[in-house]
Amino acid sequence: MTKPYVSPSQVGTFADCPRRWGWQYLEGKRPPQKSSAALGERVHHVLEAWLGHATPPDHNEELVLDGTTFYPGRIAESGLHLLPSPSHDLVLESAFQRGVWNGRKDLRYKFPGELPVVSDHKTSSDPKRWGKTDETLKDDVQALVYAWDELEETGADEVLLRWTYFRTRPPYKATVVSAKMSRAEVARKLGPWTELAETLLQLRSKGGAALDLDPNPQSCSRFGGCPFTSDCNLTPAQLLGGFGMRTLGDKAKDGEKAVDATNGLSSGALEQMSRYRRAEPVPPPVVHASDAAPIPPLPVAVPPIPPLPAGVPPLPVAMVNPPEEPRELLAEPAVAIPPLPAVEAPAKKPRRKKEAPEAQDGPKNASDDSWAGTPPAAPIEPRQEPPVPVAAAGFVLLVDAVPARGRAVTPREAWPEAYTWVEQQQGVPDYRLSSYGKGPSLVAAAIREQQRQKPLPAGSIVTALRCEPAVLEVLIELASDVYLATRS
Numbered sequence: 303m304t305k306p307y308v309s310p311s312q313v314g315t316f317a318d319c320p321r322r323w324g325w326q327y328l329e330g331k332r333p334p335q336k337s338s339a340a341l342g343e344r345v346h347h348v349l350e351a352w353l354g355h356a357t358p359p360d361h362n363e364e365l366v367l368d369g370t371t372f373y374p375g376r377i378a379e380s381g382l383h384l385l386p387s388p389s390h391d392l393v394l395e396s397a398f399q400r401g402v403w404n405g406r407k408d409l410r411y412k413f414p415g416e417l418p419v420v421s422d423h424k425t426s427s428d429p430k431r432w433g434k435t436d437e438t439l440k441d442d443v444q445a446l447v448y449a450w451d452e453l454e455e456t457g458a459d460e461v462l463l464r465w466t467y468f469r470t471r472p473p474y475k476a477t478v479v480s481a482k483m484s485r486a487e488v489a490r491k492l493g494p495w496t497e498l499a500e501t502l503l504q505l506r507s508k509g510g511a512a513l514d515l516d517p518n519p520q521s522c523s524r525f526g527g528c529p530f531t532s533d534c535n536l537t538p539a540q541l542l543g544g545f546g547m548r549t550l551g552d553k554a555k556d557g558e559k560a561v562d563a564t565n566g567l568s569s570g571a572l573e574q575m576s577r578y579r580r581a582e583p584v585p586p587p588v589v590h591a592s593d594a595a596p597i598p599p600l601p602v603a604v605p606p607i608p609p610l611p612a613g614v615p616p617l618p619v620a621m622v623n624p625p626e627e628p629r630e631l632l633a634e635p636a637v638a639i640p641p642l643p644a645v646e647a648p649a650k651k652p653r654r655k656k657e658a659p660e661a662q663d664g665p666k667n668a669s670d671d672s673w674a675g676t677p678p679a680a681p682i683e684p685r686q687e688p689p690v691p692v693a694a695a696g697f698v699l700l701v702d703a704v705p706a707r708g709r710a711v712t713p714r715e716a717w718p719e720a721y722t723w724v725e726q727q728q729g730v731p732d733y734r735l736s737s738y739g740k741g742p743s744l745v746a747a748a749i750r751e752q753q754r755q756k757p758l759p760a761g762s763i764v765t766a767l768r769c770e771p772a773v774l775e776v777l778i779e780l781a782s783d784v785y786l787a788t789r790s
Contacts, residue, residue, distance in 0.1 A: 307404035308499040310444035319521040324512030325530040333529040337367035342425040356388040381476025429467035696782035697762040703787035710765040720748030742770035
């Protein structure tokens, strides 16, 4: 029988991704322990031996995890000066069960005349990036639960939280974040989390399947990746949504925040709570038309461009900002400009020319080839204007625009082999799911190679709508004419 308790980590998992919580606590699937968790446990044991029995850390202890050697003793040594001295007055690894919550505190103590202190040991490869701050610590569910239990245990009105972060990579360094919280502040911030914990207890007692809960694709790649991604059967559109590929309208609708500003619960967690209390079934995921098979490219028809008016020179090829509208829309009736009145320039006084010395007929002496007089001036060559380069026949590129007439193709329709090759090489359904975000760069290189081997027909129109910078740079390089959309 399941105990009627919820740990802070369980609630944090649900708030991050309800379906990931369902795989663990409804389906009973336990993910394998990660190397980072195993290293954290070992550092905890070293710190417990120091604080409880004054056993110094072993500086040369080695721990090999997934082929990487770690030094738990050196990691622990970096933060001993931030912890209290070993003493029997310290309470280590104290478990508690209060209300709907249960947990285990790494360290708690209270010195005479001071506030009760709850301390927790955290290990991280980059504490500056992943760790809490003095302000965000006050909203952390684990910190709030520990603070509430400590206030109830001691009867104090305030509690001091001290989270010590140990860097697991050289150079080893430890930092502390702390927050002093009152009883009223803890009760106000913990209330929504307690409500969510009660909801989880009801969900567990009712049973169900993980697929009945909504996924949060944004958490699929966090902390090394979710171990249940293959079980979720997410569509490519849902996976791309996890990489933050949303439109500006979606961002404005979401308020640019994925977490509720009032209580720290994610929007998915709040939706699950409201659905459960309304007893409404969870709707199936919606498959958009964009997830269907891609539309084959259509033949390109390029409308003829009317010639320029007589006397107007053509623009040089280097200019890539032509008019925003077709030439026929910009054409205006010619306006006759009256001739300006002639103005006579004032007469100038003639200048007296200086006579140049006569040039000698030969060298100054037999051993000197220099001229004694002024040598004859070299003839002046007429100025040659540089030739205007002529654009080679190729495709026309429209950036964030579509043609007023004719049919344009997208880069994927123009070079399908390039996109397919990248997706096959990376083993992903969409090139944007490539590891480390290198998909656009690979596609850009593949487009350049495919265009070299099999160029598009001359006069083809390619439209680049919200194109990645790496791909857009190559398209501009390969295009014979580029038109940029502008906004007034």
